[in-house]
Amino acid sequence: MKRIARETFAIADAELRKLVRDPTELVSRAIQPILWLVIFGQVLSNVRGIDTGEAGYLGFLTPGILAQSVLFSAIFYGINVIWERDLGIVHKLLVTPASRVSLVLGKAISANFRGLVQAAVIYLVALALHVPLRWEFFPILGVMLIVTLGSAIFAMFSLSVACIVKTRERFMGIGQVLTMPLFFASNAIYPLDIMPRWLRIVAMLNPLTYVVDGLRGLMVHGEQSIHGWDTDCGVLCIAFAVFLGISARLYPELVR
Amino acid sequence: MNHVESPQRTLPAIELRRLTRRFAQATAVDHIDLTVAPGGIFGLLGANGAGKTTTIKMLTTLLEPTEGSARVAGFDIVSQAHEVRRRIGYVPQMLSADGALTGYENLLLSARLYGVPSQRRRIEEALAFMGLAEFANRLVKTYSGGMVRRLEIAQSMLHRPAVLFLDEPTIGLDPVARRAVWEHLKGLNADFGITILLTTHDMEEADALCSDLAVMHTGQIAAHGSPADLKAQVGGSASLEDVFAHFSGSVDETGRLRDIAETRSNVRRRG
Numbered sequence: 001m002k003r004i005a006r007e008t009f010a011i012a013d014a015e016l017r018k019l020v021r022d023p024t025e026l027v028s029r030a031i032q033p034i035l036w037l038v039i040f041g042q043v044l045s046n047v048r049g050i051d052t053g054e055a056g057y058l059g060f061l062t063p064g065i066l067a068q069s070v071l072f073s074a075i076f077y078g079i080n081v082i083w084e085r086d087l088g089i090v091h092k093l094l095v096t097p098a099s100r101v102s103l104v105l106g107k108a109i110s111a112n113f114r115g116l117v118q119a120a121v122i123y124l125v126a127l128a129l130h131v132p133l134r135w136e137f138f139p140i141l142g143v144m145l146i147v148t149l150g151s152a153i154f155a156m157f158s159l160s161v162a163c164i165v166k167t168r169e170r171f172m173g174i175g176q177v178l179t180m181p182l183f184f185a186s187n188a189i190y191p192l193d194i195m196p197r198w199l200r201i202v203a204m205l206n207p208l209t210y211v212v213d214g215l216r217g218l219m220v221h222g223e224q225s226i227h228g229w230d231t232d233c234g235v236l237c238i239a240f241a242v243f244l245g246i247s248a249r250l251y252p253e254l255v256r
Numbered sequence: 257m258n259h260v261e262s263p264q265r266t267l268p269a270i271e272l273r274r275l276t277r278r279f280a281q282a283t284a285v286d287h288i289d290l291t292v293a294p295g296g297i298f299g300l301l302g303a304n305g306a307g308k309t310t311t312i313k314m315l316t317t318l319l320e321p322t323e324g325s326a327r328v329a330g331f332d333i334v335s336q337a338h339e340v341r342r343r344i345g346y347v348p349q350m351l352s353a354d355g356a357l358t359g360y361e362n363l364l365l366s367a368r369l370y371g372v373p374s375q376r377r378r379i380e381e382a383l384a385f386m387g388l389a390e391f392a393n394r395l396v397k398t399y400s401g402g403m404v405r406r407l408e409i410a411q412s413m414l415h416r417p418a419v420l421f422l423d424e425p426t427i428g429l430d431p432v433a434r435r436a437v438w439e440h441l442k443g444l445n446a447d448f449g450i451t452i453l454l455t456t457h458d459m460e461e462a463d464a465l466c467s468d469l470a471v472m473h474t475g476q477i478a479a480h481g482s483p484a485d486l487k488a489q490v491g492g493s494a495s496l497e498d499v500f501a502h503f504s505g506s507v508d509e510t511g512r513l514r515d516i517a518e519t520r521s522n523v524r525r526r527g
Contacts, residue, residue: 003371010368018356088352092411095316095346096369097338255318 004105007098011106016113026114030121033069037062037125040189050190054222055132062126062133063215063223064188069118070147071208074111074154075179078162079171081107085254086168094255100248104159108152108244115151119143132221139218142229146218149236150211156243163250188212192226210235267330269294269419269451270315274324277310284310286475287324292468294418297445297452299466301459303504307475308455309349312421315453316346329418342370345412345450349423351404355397359388359407362396363414370415382410385447386440402433406440413444420444422454426461438464459496469496471503478503 019026037058045057052060084090093103126133134140161178165171185199186208192200203209214232217225225232270292277285285307292298302308313319315328317337326333329343353362363382367375383389386406396404405425412420425441426434442465444450456462462469463483470480479486479499486499494502 006371007369010365013368014354014357014361014365017361018354021356086350088348088350089354091318091348091350092346092352093369094318095341095344096366097341097371098369252318255313 004099004102007102008105008109010098011093011103012109012113015107015110019110019113026117029069029073029114029118032072033065033118033122034125036065036068037122037129041065041129050194052191053224055220058126058129059131059220059223060191060216061189062122062131063219064186064212066119066122066143066147066215066219067150067186067208067212068183068188069122070115070150070211071154071182072179073114073118074151075158075182076175077107077111077155078158078160079168079175081159081162081254082166082168082171085166090251091255094252100251101244104156104244104247104251105152107159108155111155112148112151115147116144119147134219134221142218142233143215145233146211146214146229146236149233149240150207153207153236153239153243156240156247160243160247160250163247163253166254182206182208186212187216187226207236207239210239267294268292268327270298270326270328270453272311272315272324272326275311275314275321275326276323277307277314277319278322283475285314285321288475288477290470290477290480292451292453294451295445295449296467297441297454297465299462299469300453300455300472301457301462301469301500301504302455302472303457306472306504308472309423310475311472312346312423312453312455316344316421317341342415343418345415345417345420347405347408347412347420347422347425349427351401351408353396353399353404353407353411355395358393358395359383359399359410360392362407363411366411367414372415378414382414385413385443386410387436400433402429402436405429405433405437409437409440409444413448413450416448417450419451419453422452424455424457426456426458434458434461441465459500463496471500473504 041058041061044061047057050057081090123133161174162171165174185202186206187203188208192203195203210227210232213225213227214229214236216223217229268291270290272288272290275285275288276283288311300308300311310319314321315326315333317333317340320334328340331339331343333340357365360379360383363379364375367379372378380389383392386409388403388406388410391399391403396407399407426437429437438461441452445452454465466483468482469486471478471486479489481489483496487494487496490499490502
């Protein structure tokens, strides 16, 4: 356990040093959620066609956009891993005695750092748009936990896909194909109860739904979580364990 | 893991028994038997697509053999892969140091993954040994190709491996950088007793460095012996170039497009 913690820290520390040294990606990734909240959110707030609770559509949308940012910034993680494979970095990591779980977990933790920065940006934009955010300590801690789990799950999912498709070209195509269905088959921008039955079933199998639902209960006054944030966290912990196992198993395939 | 014990001088450093790897219908490595004595520098020669990189991938535990077995530093590459990994260093063909990190940070990552004791001291020693101490805090993307290669060798020696694998270590380097890498590899072999196995196309490199050579051709060992033995087998005043041509055929006959493209890409990246 101590060994895995040491190795995971080594990988995550190297990734964070790179990110802090060149934060361009963090800045560019912040633009999309700002557009969603400022343009899409403000315009749709005026429609009032969907019952979205006391906080209005913008309050309903804010946790969904945070979840979307977590998904979008983590889902292209696989392309970095393919790039590292092309440079020989993955070969060198796999020849070390480090556990495959540590190598994958280290990457997932660095994805989480990106997710937390996205969360900070969205809190600031939502504050400027007068969304009734919850500023209590424990809800914010809960948001951080869910963002952490969500980032790690989607980064490991992306890494697993990269290990199967193996080339950047194929990954770019598949990344686009996966991202939009994951987003639209969730409760990020509309509630589950207005979905057709088949889509609701798909949404219930989608980890993004649990990220959104957990955030919705914790981020905004007047918004409710359907399952309860603790149930959402439980489901996300199971998804985390499953994807950790799958990605650690597939990671060595990248160099074969 | 803190200390890796010294290789036992009596055991072969590397031992291959009918080692085979197939990819779908193609046999990349075909029933190879080979023994590498400890303490020397062993050269694996062969044209593109001869099976050198696949052999190295199996010996470094990146790829499992389809048939046969191999032991590195006394441990089986499949059933004792973790023990093998603790005792080897690996420098891949690509320039694999992370350009977005400094030289020191690249070594720190390796030191942590190998659980090297006294990390700062070991890193500073390795950088000094490779002549990179003054560049330790510069980002690797500002290094020359030769400096990156020396950094990667420093990275691979931090945990004092018993066996060091290098896949075409000087490809694309200018003559001065190439000679600097040779001198450092000789020093590593002499000062630390590390057995080195390298693959190369460069016969001057094989002549300058290797005490023992094997020539691979279409996945098999076509010849094995000291440079002098191999030259004698070809006869007359044969050079190693003649030995290579005699045992391995030409690049045009055997080089796969992917291997050639990869090699060109590596050469381009090293400027």
